[in-house]
Amino acid sequence: MYVADTRTRPAGPGTTPGLPVPPPATRAPAGLARRAVPATVLVLGAVSLITDVSAEMVTAVLPLYLVTGLGLSPLGFGLLDGIYNGASALVRLVGGHLADRGRRYKSMAALGYGLSALCKPALLIVHSVAGISAVLAVDRTGKGLRTAPRDAMISLAAPxxxxxxxxxxxxxMDTAGALLGPVVAIVVMHAAADGFDAVFTVSFCVAATGVVVLLLFVPGRVPQPGPAGSGSAKSGSAGSGSAGTGRGEPAAVSLRAVVSLLGDRALRRLTLCALLLGLATVSDSFLYLILQRDLDLSGEWFPLLPLGTSASFLLLAVPLGRAADRFGRWRVFLAGHGGLLVAYGLLLAPVGGAALPAVVLVLHGAFYAATDGVLMAAAAGSVPERLRSSGLALVQTGxxxxxxxxxxxFGAAWTTWGDHAALAAATAALAVCTAAAVALRPGRAALRPGRAAQ
Incomplete structure (x- = not known):
């Protein structure tokens, strides 16, 4: 039973005599509020963990299924891989805008997760390139619809x-699912007679579980941080249109307001830098195929390669996120691309040994840990609260x-020149784009550690 402490404060410098002393139970340890991660972030992390188990089960076997099972050329695989990773680009803008209208973040995220889940059993019944292309396009449409609203919920819930x-x-947490997905795929491939179909079936069941967790446990309205950590941009930010929305009724969100976000110099340069660096970032699947050929791995062990990336990402995501808050998000973002350059260089270097693939995969995971969430944290500082989902979608789309x-x-270059010549061209392009990004410098919101734009 709680009994209030009725002791009063003695008079002293900076105090008011007669005020009651707060009960011990209300005194939070020093710095606890600053260290705590909002519950919304943890629940969304759990949803992403479950969903990524499902997604990475398919991703782990898909390159092998398409290249060896269906006999696709590197150019054909490049087209399908591009659809798998790029079909969500424009859809992200739609999902971000619709989520901002009425703050329907959860509803839009649930639609995206559900759409992707339904695509998993569709892979059981399509065996042509055209059919698989359509399924992958719909799956990535679901990802495009959910990503910006989900990241907006994280940004709005965190100080x-x-x-x-x-x-x-x-x-x-998301990467923990990516780490488990290939493991589950390997187990299923070994246990089932028709390994690919079994992987697609189990993947659907896991994805459906993630949708259920989202619907049951993610709050309908995102809890906002306190006044000291609202994360809201002031009315002077680009695209705000009015003096902010505060905590009252959400203001109307027009397409004109969304487009006007690019009037903000920092966000515009951040989007341009993300676009430039994306132009020279080789797809994960191509990287794994190069490693598989260099190591002469058998098909059943191919899903192990993403595990190295996922393990590195998992271990480094939180430390590099903290480093970005402390030292500057843009600096950490650029350092991640520097690590990727080193990884490409090692693949091209005339060196071998068992340690080389491990080092490459560790650097690959470190690249994602230093760029994926850090880019969204940097962008959030330049986007007003009421347009948060739309602003993050702009950067993601680029x-x-x-x-x-x-x-x-890259697929065309591989088909024409070979894998290592194509990788050499991509490495040179990444070096040029990284230098251009260093010169552009997006602005204070991305460079300043520890705070978002106010």
């Missing part, structure tokens, strides 16, 4: 000084659209 850490925790183009170009 500005903890954006990097909150995105890091979410991405770590990046994903560029990676779609890179998949097509």
């Amino acid at each position: 500005p000084e903890a954006q990097g850490r909150s995105f890091g925790v979410h991405r770590a 990046q994903v659209g560029a990676r779609f183009a890179c998949s097509l170009l």
